[in-house]
Amino acid sequence: MTTEATAAVKLTRKDFVTDQDVRWCPGCGDYAILSQVQRVLPELGVPREKIVFISGIGCSSRFPYYINTYGFHTIHGRAPTLASGLKISRPDLCVWIATGDGDGLSIGGNHLIHILRRNLNVQILLFNNRIYGLTKGQYSPTSEEGKITKSTPYGSPDHPFNPIGIALGAGATFVARSIDVENQHMPGVLLRAAQHKGASFVEVFQNCNIFNDGAFDYTTDKENKLDRQLRLENGKPMVFGKNNDKGIRMNSQMQAEVIEFKDGLSEKDCLIHDETNPAIAYMLSQMVAPKFPTPMGVFFAIQKTTYEEVATEQINTAKKTRPLTIEQLLKSGDVWTVK
């Protein structure tokens, strides 16, 4: 997000609230995400009219209706396609995509990987509740194996997707994760995503209290969450635990392992997080509970040219080096005159 900060008047969270009734189920994790986004937007210094939220179909995709900016609630899975066309032709806009695990990883999986590969300067928030909510409870591409749902009464035979791994594999330049209930953590991640120049991918664990309640309880459980989450900080050793007494190190097989700080082991033995190192990012993406703490924060952040930068540059160069008028264009080629 590099849109010039030109807001003359400092906006507040209230400026981003619409007059529409929010229609998510009471207790849905989406409320928390909406609230965090509305809290972060004034921080960007971007005027409201320059911000656009684009979504597909699903519970998460109702998002644009509740944010008082420009918005477009499109069709299932296709939000990245509309966002691409808009951002390429209007690089001055600050474009956000709200999607879910079904919308973004199932029906729209193709578009998600391509927008990441092209590195358009947009923010993608993928609300992962590991279930289809709007269609009332079928398993999703992130549902765990054997999941019993309305469409899989005998358990799902599917292996689930790992959203962070997909984003990394697609060549994303910014990959992060947060949780709906962590209102101290999410704003920082959102701000980083918005400030990143290029496609930012943020997976947000989101609880669907109707069809998949408690999907992330293990990770968010108040008592134990410090033992079960690894808060990533760039340049810092990977340390976690209630008493900061555990960490992650690379073993001799180049695999991550959890160590406890005893028998001479300390944070000095831990891996130092480097957001520009794709090997570390991939390793982190494969760390799954309960064997590992679930990594939270920025996995990966690098700089690459954005698609719209290059496209705009090509147009500007063509205008300078090979200027053309429509009259000249029509008359180009082998032309003859009859009098």
Added chain:
Amino acid sequence: MTKGEIHRMTTAGTSTSGRTRTVTPKHDVVIRFAGDSGDGMQLTGAQFTAEAAIAGNDIATFPDYPAEIRAPAGTIHGVSGYQLNFSDHEVFTAGDEPSVLVVMNPAALKANIKDLAQNGILIVDTDSFTEQNLKKVKYEANPLEDGSLDKYQLFKIDITKLTTAALNDMGLSTKEATRCKNFFCLGLVSWLFHRPTEITIQHIEKKFKNKPGLAEANRRAFMAGYNYADTTELFAESYEVKSAPITAGTYRNITGNAATALGFVAAAQRAGRPLFLGSYPITPASDVLHELSKYKALDVVTYQAEDEIAGIGSAIGAAFGGAIGITTTSGPGLDLKAEALGLAAKVELPLVVADIQRAGPSTGLPTKTEQSDLLLAMFGRHGESPLPVIAAASPADCFMCAYTAVRIAVKYMTPVILLTDGYIANGSEPWKLPEVDQLPDITVKFATDAATYKPYSRDEKTLARPWAIPGTPGLEHRLGGLEGQNGSGNISSDPDNHELMTKLRAEKVQRIAQEIPPMRVMGPKSGDAIVVGWGSTFGPIHAAVKQLQKEGRSVAHSHISYINPLPSDLGDLLKNYKKVIIPEMNMGQLRMLIRANFLVDAIGINKMKGKPFTISELVTKISAIMDGRKLEAVQ
């Protein structure tokens, strides 16, 4: 000055050597070049077309190439052809049957000989008639020797050997030298039809300006062919087709796909908005993408999307941002775009979808033409989702149709479907260049007034809603596929509002009828029959009806460019004739619409061969219908 005078000026001072043989004047000639897809026959045809155009003939061309890029050499499915009709009068098609056929191998002979007119000129490269090549296409005896070609004027020339001999001191490999044989052929036929050599030589120099070796080789091959015809007295006579009376103006030869691209650029320029094309490669539409990708200096962005859906999605996104959003495709791609088209119709954003039709269903005959997407364009979306549909009649007509599609999309805030097809997309004809400032006005006016703005307020005349683009302070609003309240656009599931919106969307499209000029009729204002066509069948229908009129039949021709909405005077027009005949390259899709709309018992002439109608087959079938004979009897 006439085109003929230019011709004479160009040839003045040119030695056409000691031609003493008979020069026979001809009104028109249909010539077809055919060979392996790697033989360069498309290039030969295109260059010979340029010679004819510059000589002032009226022209129409039809390239015909296989679905495979380089099918195994010497096989029937690897044969590529290019047909040109050039004449001293107005022509409407690339011609029914060639009177001259140039074939580079047995496969090309086998695939094309049935089309050659009796006593037609057949020029053959004998070097390729090897036992192996004959076997590949199952010729048991060499047709050049067994008398089976006696009804044609057969010219057997060892083209490959003569070409390589002409280039033998240039240090080229055999392969490189052999490749120049298409220019040898061009030399032969240039002599046969009295073409000046300079134009082609200039073209060769321009085309190969960075490869002087190749330029020299092709120039030599070309001249070798020309001189061979001249000095060996190969042909007993040569032919001259004089220039045609053509309206004054500046012309260029143009294919339908190029004209479509230029129409879009011209429209975006007149609208003063950038053009955004989101497209996924598909035959035969990709040339529009290729063409537009060259015009960055005119604010044209081309985005090669990851699939057809992303092609249209990106175009809708760009339109939301205020660009002229366009997506180009062919039938299979239009299938995939259906859901997004419904969204564009619901959110009422301007958009043009060009469908360059090809023969289906499924992958079908991807390089062959058909008009079988009409009902898909009309109805291929869920829910009530009417859209305007415009169809181009000829290669040059693609320009104005593309321009009009953008103009209507912007004026009525609606997606528009533009239909062309493989025949006119790849075919070419002379196009009289328009004056840009005389093209119909396209005005884009974005909403800016926050005090009065409502996303779904409507223009009284067009019912268009305002176009408010991101970046405009105070006009922040949310669009979406969910039904919205008329006026505010807020989500609404109110039954009365949904019915109102359904009717408003339909009425808006119907109002486009006010843009349609009165139907033009070629022929009597009432009579025995009217032949009605749409799209690329214009040329053969027009020529066939003209011929029938010459024969004294009471028959008229009228052409429909706007298929949704249909012209408001069409129904009354049809009532003036005893019979309504509708030729189509499909099973009768327009006929179904005409019957449904006007309760007229229209009769179809339907062809599903992946090939355009010939004039003669239409003459025969229209006559049969007018005489009350059954069509099966003439098929």
